[in-house]
Amino acid sequence: MAALPAILVLFLYLNFSSSYILLRDDDNEIIWPTEYHFKGEKLDFMTGQKTTFEAWYSAEQNRSRFDIADGTQSMWYYGDTGYYYERHPITNEEVTNEEICVAWQFGGEQVDFLPDTSDLTYTGQSTTLYDKVVDIWTATEEYKNKMVLETTLYVFKTDSGYDLPVQEVQKEINYNIGQVQGHIITNYYDFSDTVSEEQVTVDNVDDCEENDWGNDFYEDMKHFHHDLPAHVDFAFELFINHHNKFYQDEEYQMRKRIFEKNWRMIEDHNRKNLGYRLELNTFSDKTPEELKHLTGTRVSKHKHHVTMPFPHTVQEVDDLVKELPESLDLRIEGDDTPIKHQGSCGSCWAFCTAAAVEGALARVNGERLLDLSEQSLVDCSWGYDNDGCSGGTLDGAMKYVFEHGLPTEQEYGLYTGIDGYCKIQNMSTTYNIRGFSEVTPRNPNALKVTLFKYGPATVAIYASDRFLQYSSGVFYDFECLGVEYPNHCVTVVGYGVRDGEDYWIIKNSYGEQWGEDGYILMSAKDNNCLVLDSPYYPIV
Template sequence: MLVTKLLFLFSIVVVAPGRRLKDDKDEDVDLSWPEEYHCEARRMYLSANLIENFKIWRTEKKSRVDYNDGAVKSIIVPTKSRRSHGMRYYIFPKTTNYEENEMACEKTKGSRGEPEEPVDLLPNTFENYVAVENDTIFGVPVTKFFAEKEEDGSKYKLTLWAKFDSDFDSWIPIKYDEEVYNSWFGYLDHHDIWEFYNYEKDFADDVFDVSSYDCVESGKTSLENEISFKHPNKNDHIDRVFNAYKEKHNKVYSNEKEHSIRKRIFQKNIRLVAARNRQNLGYKLSLNHFADRTPEEMRKHTGLVRRQARKPGNIPFPYDEAKVKSMSDSLPDEYDARLMGLVTYIKNQEDCGSCWTFATTAVIEGAIARNNGGKLVSLSNQALIDCAWGYGAAGCNGGSDDAAYEWIRDYGLPTEEEYGQYANRDGFCKIDNMTRTYTIKGFTDITPNSINAIKVALVNHGPITTSVHASNEFSLYAGGVFYTSEADCPKSTNMLNHEVVIVGYGEENGDEFWIVKNSWGPTWGIDGYMHIAARDNVCGIETEPTYVIV
């Protein structure tokens, strides 16, 4: 809905006389911007359903950018050293157990290889812009420019509205529209619209003053610093950050074409990660090992295949609404099955669509531990991949929790030690050769969309499996309580694509969350886990919760 409104808003452009276009007698138009200025800006990420506000002050050697209505500030100034490579001050609010919205300040000293230089948010003017018509934007007479180019497998359509300002004796941009298409895959990569307004030529130098803050050395890596504050379309910046990313995650690409594809995907995610993190939303994203993956590749890291009519559990949920309500009053404020010895170590499905096996084995491991005094056994995911085809599963091409449960009820599930290590591939079924298997009596569907019912089930029977929609933002999650829009992470039943495990619940700064075990390895999220808001059915997490009976 927001995208539709934004597109409608920016389709209303009144054509009116503005500055004369260049003709054969005119000199070439110099679209360079002023070196020193203050202005406000608004950026609309139409493909990401996001609006971000900025204020920027810039001189030849200093810059300050305020994000999110001033909640976050990035100030870059030269140091007193003769060989100054600049200093960045990052000022942001943080809420602790002792103070709400305490303003913190971290400083990062630039180096010869990674200097901290003044930021410029105005559009790149090195493109071959052609003046196409006079126009009026927001009541301001302007000249409309257009440029088109292909680079690194992407096709750019750039439209710029600018005016010549006599106070600056320079052109200044008023609006900028950037559409980027992926030439190899044929889809719209991103569509951003910028507005620039409230220009000022003169301002006090004290806007760069940080003396009122108690600034400490930043503990962040250069990669984390790079993605947060520099312009996501500057080529030297992108190259530097991408090189650091490849080194950090040991990325090696087969050829130049693949390298270009990965770089374009990575650049798109830089914009998303930086914008979200500046909004102070209560959670953080990162450029993790998924930041260069295509949507098609990410499907291999999920794998939930939903049947047209999902089979219900064979054991009814024993708590009606009244019982849930009475039991919820005595539930603990926080619960963590990991502390009860009911959760095995974080595993990694890698690029096999086997999430459904990792979620179901984790739940059965917990149920067995409940029955044998907390003794954990690690059960075999590979057995489900190899053997459950006749129950509606398809190995690494996906499956469902109910298919897994039905097969386990008939055949039992062997340990990982006896069946063999996870292979990340389909294999021959060896269930007939196993000496010991763990069976279940069945599985129970918990009342959907009921937070209290899920808590009651979790404390008394958990861990529990549940389905989610693993979106792009979900895959880049790094910490905090994840809460994102329906547009980014739909919760509708037909959009659920990933199976995870709820192992507990808690509260952070008044925001309740589920503790979710994922199957993407210990380097993803919070050591392999996620905190996802326990409200509004974020990403569909409260739609299909289930536990097992052994």
């Protein structure tokens, strides 16, 4: 079995090898027991999730064990051999709730499950908690962008001379907006200082199937749990390696906290089976401020006079829709160009506009697809309610294309993702539209008719945190309820029905690694996320 890469072996060794005696101010010290068994619960007040657990640790035997949800998932760490074992049930087409065991070589010592006290300071204060007199230890960790992690640990000193944690409280506060963005309480109880060999030994260990790390990030992540600090450390290291990221010191810790919070949110969501799934992606360690560039669409200040009226009455739409197919996918029809990536520029408005124009032109060009320049819109359309990488409007972008056209990316130059000098005057050929029209708002049948008769349409939506982490399924976001204004532009390229639920096929501009190969299926129910508020389509 292949060992971990050297850098990860060192990383795990440093994180899994911890001291039990930590000297503090005024000769105070926390002395954790070297043999223990305890139960506990972790309460996440942001997601409403409660996780129960049980832990065993034996320094003498150099082994430890962690059970979740009454042993539904069990994990053993063998410091004497360097192996990690996990046992859990699986259900597939062949078996139902069959228990399996898998094994990996992690190269470190057994894992300690008591809180990390390396940054804590004794406050000199005590209080009574759960009928115990406990000392209060605190730590405050400040990150960039005024993000602060406040930790409070309540510790009970036993007659035997060692300490026991009773409760740990962690709050993550964003002082930019004055909001608590993370709040987790962990309670510890039922301690004993005796651990038998049987309790930290895997039954039928020879039946455990050996695996290697690093072959598939998403498969590896299935074997980690966000309630274990050691798992968070290792999972984050795999995450940054998978996405070719590099952080140091304070930033590393900040990114890891954001990653852990998003990981919790994703796992909590997927556990509810709401019809769509989320997954960790390249955005999962970014702050909300950093992700604003992904949502650069805003409502127009005024309606442009060149906007043509929608050519069908409500009655005509209702008649036409009866003749439409139950589902339509313009990707199959040949009216959709490949997925692109807007990068760190708030140019979603340019990408959705270019995609709609490309699709409309393909319908009149015998399905000959053109790769039009989004960068030309970023550089040149500042007089049309657009501000380059700082955002833009749907009808403003359409009006610019109507008056000036779009060159191909091959002639204009590659997309740079920054505000550049306009070169439209030097282009030999631009592709114009004869006009554009706003689809009757909040009328799903009108949008279906548009897609069938005229091609792709641009729509302004509200993109939430869950939208950014979308993986698959029909997306219906409760965070959108009550939202008044959109913040992101996408292109509708079809519609369909899955398990009785109508959806729109949406083309995004976050690259092929996002969502379903760059697309999202958005629920057509209740105008979710404002998808029907302001659709436009180009007329060619």
